[in-house]
Amino acid sequence: MRYGGWTGKILRIDLSTGAITTEETMKYKEYLGGTGIGWKVLWDEVPPGTKAWDPENRIVFGVGPLTGCGAPSSGRMVVTSLMPVHINDLPGAGHMGGAWGPELKYAGWDSLIIQGKAAAPVWIRIVDDEVSIEDASELWGNGTYRTATAICTEMGSDAHVAAIGQAGENLCRLSCIISDRHHSAGGGGLGSVMGSKNLKAIGVKGTGSVRIATDVKTWKKLNYYWLSLMGANNNHVVPMNKQPWAEYYDSASRWTADRGLFWGAASPPVETGYCTDFEHPLPGDCPRPQNKMGRRTHKGYKDFGLPGANHTVKMNGCLHCPVRCHIATDVPQLEQYGVSRYNENTCTGNTILSSIMKTVPGSQDSNLINSQMSTNLTSDYGFWHDYGQWAVCYNWAQSHVMSAAECKALMLPASFVGKTPFQNRLPAAELAILSGNPTGSTPYAPASPWGKANAGDPSAQQDLIKLIIPNGGKIYSKTPVFADVVANGPAYWAEKWPEIGYFNNHCTKSLSFKMNHAKHHGAESFGQIGCLINMTYNRDAMNHTHQNVTVGPPLAVVNQLMKELFASPAAPGIFNDPNGSDICHTSSVDGYKPVTAGMAAFTAACMVELELKNAMISCDWTLPAWLSPLKSRGYRGDINMHADLYAAVTGDKVDLKQFQLIGLRLLTLFRALTARHMDYHVKKENPTGQVNMRHDHDYMNDWMFDKVGDTTTGPVRGPGTGIPNAVSGNTDAYPAKEVAFQGTTQLMSREDMEKAKELLYEQLGWDRETGMPTEATLKKLGLSYVKGKIPALIVA
Amino acid sequence: MLPEENPERRANEREQVGSEAPVDDGIETRRVSFLEEDGSWQKGLGEVKAAVARTIRDSARERRTVSSVEDLAEWDDYLRYGQIEVRALLEEMAGEADYQDLKCLTTATGLVYFYSQTFLTEEEAARKGTVEEAKSIIAGAIRADSLEKVALTPIGDIYALAPGTGAGIVDALLDAMTHDRRYQDLKQVTAAGEVYFHSDRYLVDNYAATLLLARAGDHRATIAETVREESRIYPRTTNAACFLDYKLYGIPPDELETVIRVMLGKPEFADIKRIVHPVTNAVHLYSERYIAAEHAWAMMDWEEVGRANNP
Structure with a gap:
């Protein structure tokens, strides 16, 4: 059968030998593409x-x-590999937007495997079928901007370039791949x-279709039809404030469009406006998005x-x-620092370094400029944000x-009392x-990086990034101890400084979920559901499928x-609780709601949906459309849409259940x-031992469970400290004993999470x-070969 | 592409359209091709014409009325999505023998309708066109108020559209519109004996209810009802700062604090509670009929600081 969608070819490049070869895509058809092919390649070719x-x-x-x-x-597109930020280099993926991925497809390739x-x-230069390995000695040492410019100068301005900066070159574990100037694959x-x-770098230019x-x-x-079901960014389907055309609103929504709200630096300024009339007026008709969807967010x-709107x-x-x-911003103030006034990014991508800056008091633009x-x-530089966790550790350090009680609990020297971790651990020089000053005490010298950071001076970031990522490698570092912990991420930092690990495990503000990696919409996103999803991955859980549903119409409607x-005798997919249990907590007046089978079914569907999206590939931040903005x-929304779209593009006719099985396979x-x-x-460590995924992998940090004492405040919390621990990451100001997440009212329960x-x-x-797939499951999914490699881990 | 350092980088119409290219263009034909033979829609064009003609004839024969462009566009995806322009299609049909009974009329205000002279005479069609035109004008006025002014339309304003026309005729038209599927977005609301209209396509029912409350001028009741609704429906606390929207709530901003203080002292509003966040100093209100105190606190805390600390 001739399929649409796939080009049919995979490109493999061995950098050791210089061999450039082509393989058939169809041998991976059962894995679709993206991370699906990535997982299979790692399984087949990369030994534990x-x-x-x-x-x-x-x-x-x-x-x-x-x-x-x-x-x-x-x-x-996605980049799949072993992840150096993880202590044990576990597998994972980073996801990159922009246009690099489509360009690779237009060049005729379904994947690029590099070894x-x-x-x-x-x-690497890719122009359709013409592939070559080029000398990059003159590019090495440059940032991604100059690298991309140089390659585009050679290949043509319509080429797309994925490159690393000095962070990747110098083996900083917090490093990412950048394409089209600001699109990143962190992973x-x-x-x-x-x-x-x-x-x-990899430059790509394609002329195919x-x-x-x-x-x-x-x-x-x-x-x-699909467009009619889409809302704003994160598929938020109601506006963030009360608007005349909308039945509901939610302040968390990214549907910000409103009258009087402009892209202020556009010429002329563009009003985002009301988003009326996206429902077709004729009853029974297919709605169409008549307004400008791109202005909704x-x-x-x-x-x-x-200030953000104005710039x-x-x-x-x-x-x-x-x-x-x-x-996309225009901030002329940046030019005085020798930096382009034109930049773009979003979410935590914008705040990697500014999170360690203070805002200039009285300056409306300070936060934006930084x-x-x-x-x-x-x-x-190609520096990865680790979903903000590294900056939290940095600020804490x-x-x-450190108090005497903390040092005692952590078995740290008494000399550490009264000083910060940086003061305790960094050399005087x-x-x-x-x-x-050699003690690192405040007040900092005004011209020092920390002094400038505390004053909100943007040039502090220029000073600091050169210290964190010394060009040419660690031997050129002026602050090697500082760079070694800061540039390599919280997991390696915690290996060297135990107080960092303790902070990550026990302290609310750490943002750490487990294994010293960040949480990403965890317990705050439907309680047990967010926790289960964050447990499953080896980095911050890049899963928005559940999170996007937390914002929108009232919870009773969403539930x-x-x-x-997912909880109905007539549920359409393979994940279901036919007994109809609740999924989204609709009331917390009566306190903590135990996990339900419906929540588990919803969670499973979210995880499988993510695998499908990363294999097809479709954006996890904007889809699926399980909700829609349509009151009518x-x-x-329509849970069948991805399967329908896949079938339409490829001609491989699958229904939802078949499609979810593919996702479950991945x-x-x-x-x-x-x-x-x-x-x-x-x-x-122990030749007779073996991993137990339920206990060794699927766990969460103590701060989400423990509440010890209720009188003292302070960032180090948990057993032995007499300090309360609340699942919010928010405040010490809350007068009651517990803090609620949306949908849950208390700390998570260990017993309940085990049931979950x-x-x-x-x-x-x-x-x-x-916590391992059973033999029957492997067989059902066409993965029986898995048992051959790990027979002791698979139970019948 | 080359990294952007262009000082002329500005939003323009191309970029706006480009931002939703799939909407307007459906596909970028340069970048996709189709395994199946294209031209399938061309082959189906005859079916579309037949369906359009059937609609016009059925309306004329069975309902004794004329058809608008909107009536016709719903019959085919390409018509609906603008891939085939209805008027261009009808112009093409005008030259074809099978459709010589189909005629077009233009009203005094420039509205265009279609009919089959097999079933309607020219005079009859003109009369029907006038009625449809009147309905369209009324609906247009209500929708414009809802969309542009964000305001309810008093029935007096509708009477004023045609000063020489008796109220009975206008009432009959309004009644007929309630049964016409084209005008199902128009809603009638009544407060203190006054009749108003709005289009729920542009101004939804609960927003209209708030406008009616504001129009009544009882600020305390306006706040209390809003807070109770939010506590009941979502449930969530209400940041008191939202009542600074004078256009919606009609409460003078410099009176808001006093209104809330007085309201909280009245027994009929005893269920309304006020809490203040100690970090942001934001004032939140909630109804304890629907939310317990501790939960209200937690929700306020999440709204004020928790969400921002949990990216």
Whole structure:
């Protein structure tokens, strides 16, 4: 059968030998593309115990059958590899928007697999079928901006370049890959994986097209229908404030468009306006988005208030996406620092370095200016944000004064009492550089990096990033101890400084979920659901499927709609609680709500949906449309849309249940892959031991469970400290004993979370004791070969 | 592409359209191709014409009325999505023998309708066109008030559209519109004996209810009812700062604090509670009929600081 969607070819490049070869895509068809192919390549080709920076590691640049097809939100791509930011180099993926992924597809490739290590810096040039390895010695040492400019000068301005900056080159574990200036694939230090292979960049130019299996009319109808179900960024389907056309509103919504709210730096300024008339007036008709969807989300305003709105030129985003996520700004003030006034990014991508800055009192623009300085520098250096966790650790290490009780609990020297971790751990010479005095005490010297940071001076970021990422490597570092912990992420930091690990495990403000990696919409997002999702991955859980549903119509409405999909005798998919239990807590007057089978079914569906999106590829931030903005549909979205779209593009006719099984196959393979690598490290310590995924992998930090005492405040919390621990990351000001998340009212319960795991495993066909897929599940999913590699871990 | 350093980088119409290219263009034809033979829609064009003609004839024969462009556009995805322009299609049909009975009329205000002269005479069609035109004008006025002014339309304003026309005729038209599917977005609300209209396409029912409350001028009741609704429906606390929206709530900003203080002292509003966040100093209100005190505190805390600290 001739399929649409796929190009049919995969490109493999061995940098050690220089071999450039082509493979058939269809041998991976059951894995779709993207991370699906990535997981399979890692399973087949990368033995357990391989380190991320070993030449034997693979880095797979993946697109999928939907990439570049023009359907909404189909412009992204993924990079799959072992992650150097993780202590045990577990597998993971980073996800990149922009246009690089579609360009690879137009060049005729479904994936690019890179292995080996070049003897000297190189870059890869791809122009359709013409592929070559080029000398990058003159590019090495440059940031991503100059690198991309140089390559585009050679290939043409319509080429797209994915490059690493100095962070990746110098093997900083907090490093990412940057394309099209500000689109990044972080994924636990993927920039350094490229760096370890001496691979500076990949330039791509394609002249081909994506074949669509269905006919033009069906294709257009499907696209219009899908567009009608989409809301704003994160598929938020109600506006953030009360507006005359909207029945509901939610202050958390990213649907910010309003009358009088402008892209203020556009010329002329563009009003976002009301979003009326997106429902077709004729009863029974297919709605159509008549308004400008790209104006619904004004992230400049959402993130930075009116100063952000005033400096926003437009909202930008990925190829083929109607929802624009990136804030394109014009901040003339940056020019005095020798930095471009034009930048763009979004969310935590904007605040990597500005999170360690103080705001200038009385300056409305200070926060925005610092954020745009941050995005400019970190995109150029290719510095990964670790979803904000590294900055939280940094701020704590700089500001928290250790108490005698803390030092005793952590078995730290008495000399540490009364000083911050930075003061305790950094050599005097480094403290002198950072603070202007050898003790690192306040007040800092005004001209020092920390002094300037405390004054809100953006140039502090320029000083600090040179100290964190010394060009040419660690031997050139003026502050090697400082750089070694800060640039390598909280996990390695905690290995060296136990108080960092304790902070991550026990303190509310750490943002750490487990294994010293960040949480990403955890307990605050539907309680047990967010926790289960964050447990499953090896980095911050890049899963917005559940999170997007937390914002929108009233919870009672959302709960009912999700029950139709996942807790109903008539549920359409394979994940379901036919007994109809609640999914989204609708009231917390009566306190903590125990986990339900419906919540587990919803969680399983969210996880499988993510795998499908990362394999097709479709954007996880804007889809799926399980809700819609359409009052005429009772705010229902359409859970079948991804399967329908996949079938339309490829011609591979699948229904929802078949499609979810494919997703479950990918999730289960990822699970087995993780278990295999973890088991290697367990056996390294204890040859007779073996990993238990339920206990060794699927856990969460203590701060989400423990509440000890209720009188003292302070950042180090948990057992032995007499300090309360509340699941909010928010405040010491709350007068009551507990703090609620949306939907839950108290700290999570260990006993309940253990039950939650079992319910989830049941939905996924995983063993309740080990958290591993059963033999029957492997067989059902066509993964029986997995058992051959890890027989002891698979139960019948 | 080359990194952008262009000082002329500005939003323009191209970029706005480009930001939703799939909407307007459906596909970027340069970048996609179709495995199945294209031209399928061309082959189906005859069916579309037949469906359009059937609609016009059925309306004329069975309902004795004329058809608008909107009536016709719903019959085919390409018509609905603008891929085929209805008027261009009808112009093409005018030259074809099968459709010679289909005629077009233009009203005094320039509205265009279609009919089949097999079933309606020219005079009859003109009369029907006038009625449809009147309905369209009324609906247009109400929708414009809802959309542009964000205001309810008093029935007096509708009477004033045609000063020489008796109220009975206008009432008959309004009644007929309630049964016409084209005008199902128009809603009638009554307060203190006054009749108003709004289009819920542009101004939804609960917003209209708030406008009616504001129009009544009882600020305390306006606040209390708003707070109770939010506590009941979502449930969530209400940041008191929202009542500074004078256009919606009609409460003079410099009186808001006093209004809230007095309201909280009245027994009929005893269920309304006030809490203040100690970090942001934001004032939140909630109804204890629907939210317990501790939960209200927690929700306020999440709204004020928790969410921002949990990216």
